[in-house]
Amino acid sequence: MTLRGTCRQIDDVAIVDFSGKITLGEGSATLRQTVRDLVGQGQRKILLNLGDVDYIDSSGIGELVGAYTTVRGASGELKLMQLTKRVRDLIQITRLFTVFDVQSDEAAAINAFAKK
Amino acid sequence: MAASNQRLEVTLDTQLESVDLAENIVTRVAQEAGFGEDELHRLGMAVREGVINAYNYGNCQDKRKKIHLAVEFEPETMVVHIVDEGCGFELSDVEDPLAEENLLRTSGRGIFLMRAFMDDLAVRKGPTGGADLVMFKKLPHADSGNGNSQAR
Numbered sequence: 001m002t003l004r005g006t007c008r009q010i011d012d013v014a015i016v017d018f019s020g021k022i023t024l025g026e027g028s029a030t031l032r033q034t035v036r037d038l039v040g041q042g043q044r045k046i047l048l049n050l051g052d053v054d055y056i057d058s059s060g061i062g063e064l065v066g067a068y069t070t071v072r073g074a075s076g077e078l079k080l081m082q083l084t085k086r087v088r089d090l091i092q093i094t095r096l097f098t099v100f101d102v103q104s105d106e107a108a109a110i111n112a113f114a115k116k
Numbered sequence: 117m118a119a120s121n122q123r124l125e126v127t128l129d130t131q132l133e134s135v136d137l138a139e140n141i142v143t144r145v146a147q148e149a150g151f152g153e154d155e156l157h158r159l160g161m162a163v164r165e166g167v168i169n170a171y172n173y174g175n176c177q178d179k180r181k182k183i184h185l186a187v188e189f190e191p192e193t194m195v196v197h198i199v200d201e202g203c204g205f206e207l208s209d210v211e212d213p214l215a216e217e218n219l220l221r222t223s224g225r226g227i228f229l230m231r232a233f234m235d236d237l238a239v240r241k242g243p244t245g246g247a248d249l250v251m252f253k254k255l256p257h258a259d260s261g262n263g264n265s266q267a268r
Binding site: 023024058059061062063065066068069086094095098099 | 161219225232
């Protein structure tokens with residue numbers, strides 16, 4: 001399985017629960033299209049749950065960055081939550097903790113949106 | 117596929133499926149060499165990034181071209197070669213993905229990740245002028261201090 005995403009809504013926050021791998025090809029494309037669709041639907045607070053994503057390559061990292069800029073370009077916010085250790089390590093070494101707002105759990109993430 | 121006691125060579129098609137295939141081949145070889153789970157993951161990631169590089173930038177997704185993968189063992193080191201049939205490049209020309217102005221780029225992290233996951237990385241000229249990405253990983257027993265260690 002490459003990547004599967006399930007969307008749900010809590011108040012004005014769209015949450016996407018991803019599972020699988022975000023890698024070059026189908027996985028990266030799924031992430032890209034999911035976020036674009038949400039933005040196209042008018043969603044401006046998007047939370048990506050990566051708790052079941054155990055593998056990501058540079059293409060996947062690139063798509064996360066692309067998702068961030070897409071949402072930001074629409075005057076929205078994109079946050080990440082529940083990174084697995086391997087994904088967390090990649091975000092760490094690529095300095096993307098300075099870009100992404102990463103939350104440990106859903107409640108904290110939703111509160112982080114609400115504070116603005 | 118040709119193999120000797122010390123060298124395994126595989127010719128891959130320039131297609132997305134070759135990325136997973138190369139990663140699987142190298143991690144299986146590395147597992148036989150005694151690498152643990154974390155190191156297998158790092159090796160696999162590095163090979164993955166190398167083949168992506170060859171697929172996207174070296175061979176420009178041209179299906180007529182091939183990607184040449186080789187794994188060899190020196191007494192204390194596993195060496196992986198990923199050779200494309202492009203025009204080659206210089207490591208010094210690769211921009212730093214950690215620089216502030218590059219953080220929001222959606223590409224350009226492959227070489228950085230290969231360096232992060234392997235003990236050393238070099239780019240040489242391949243036999244047809246493409247890039248030969250050479251990655252080095254110290255074998256697990258090489259850290260034991262046993263002067264009699266030998267590569268498989």
